[in-house]
Amino acid sequence: MRSHHRDDADEATTESSESRPAVVELTDVSFGYTSTPVVEDISVSIDAGEYVAVVGPNGSGKSTLMQLLLGLLEPDSGTAELFGVDATAFDDGARVGYVAQRAGTSREMPITVREVVQMGRFPHVGFGRLSAADWRIVDRAIDTVGMSGFADRRITQLSGGQRQRAFIARALAGEADLLVLDEPTVGVDTESVDAFYGRTARIAPRRGHHRPAHRTRPAGRHRTRGARYLPEPRDILRRAIGRIHRQCGAGQSVRDGCAVADRR
């Protein structure tokens, strides 16, 4: 696997990656909501420090793949592991951050941006209260997504894109080892999308460099706009994606809700 540790000797990196499990390890995973598989025979290994994009058309199973690797769904067959533990049993929430596709629900809950972002710290504080240091991290995350002026706004009063930024900030505030972003920039303006991917692309190598605790940013993302920031698109997923699709039968095309596997 490729390493972003520029200063580290290659040998050292190799050694450490052998001693610890991959961040994400999917082995022959298949899954379907009905009898038709949405994800079929996927095997993926993502190591610390890697930045991975999953690209594919609508309905190709990208979000399902995310939920499988997070343990939100259980594979029909095959195994999904997070940090070496069965993904559905994995419970160290402090290590995983997640921005769901269209996470912002339309519910009328009175809650401010800052209150949403503070949830990113909950896995770290458990039953306790947020410390001053936690609040600094929260405010920094809000600042990072350019929402400082909106920290005390009710989230229901924000536009979809602004709301999405708040959810990105929550994921950032978690300071997780693994960030899973499922179309995180839906509704976010173009300029900020560029900035966001520019930022995430740089987090992985830098974090990896500064912290031997191997920060990882496998980022999902479907927008080709984001993909151009990939330090190096992982061809393993490029290959795998061909099999995520429900493949088109004879005479079917993408319009039939299936996809043509032509990734090789």
Added chain:
Amino acid sequence: MTLAFAAGGVYEAFLPILEVWYWLLALLYQLTGLDLINPEYTFMYRAILVGLCVGVIAPLIGTFLVHRQLALIGDALAHTAFAGVAVGLFLNAVLELSVSPYLTAVVVAVIAALLIELISEATDAYNDVSMAIVLSTGFALGTVLISLNAGGLAVGINQYLFGNLSTVSAENAVIMLGLFSVIVGTVALTRNQLLYVTFDETAAAVAGIPVVWYNRIMVMLTALVVVGAMQIMGVILVAAMLVVPVAGATQVSRSFSESLLVSIVLAELAVLLGIGISYYAGATAGGVIVLVAVGIYVLSVFAGKVRQTGAPDETRELDTISQD
């Protein structure tokens, strides 16, 4: 036997609180001369105490329920709690026990709460159909059990259906204090988790929170609130206290913590005004409290509108996402 002993121990522990409460209100009576708290009617002291507890726990739990679109669950559990009351009365009559019907109501309501939760886990959604079924089953079971040994029992039913200020015994007040401690304590301890699960169940699951368990805790706490509030609110109106103050607070609050606080303030206002009005007007407290609460809700809708239109949001600059 040990259970009865433990219950007795808890009872003893809470009695001094009740004594202090009597003393406080008697003092207040000397200062104000309010007839409502005339020391000759200590049942009012207990009713007010229970009312104040309800004013805290109902909106506290209700806030989490309403924002998960579970406003109806309180109603369903109240009607099963009625079945619990009937079970208690039935056992007392048949086996010549002297169990408080509120205790059997707690047991039955908690079981029903878990049942609703398990159904929703199996079907992957809370749905109003299953809620309606549980509600009607509970109420039907209650009426059947009561009619089976009608005679002396039918008389006592009204107090459970509509609530009654004057029948709040010292034992009931102590049960309420116990429920209050359990509910407030649990929410205080798990507020982070409950908030996360309420706001975003999926992200909460990713964050390592055992969502299923917190859902179970939530419905069980709801069952406790319902039984506690039943004494003065009655089965039929008890759910209103879970929902109406919260709906009012949602109109005027910006943040979640603010809405929790505001909903409790509104509920207390409704309880105290309601008890006061019903005392002087000789009306049923439960109904008056709910009417007052709804009145407050309507006012807060207007207040919310005025606040929105009257004070236009200052325009804020949205920064771009920073690159470093």
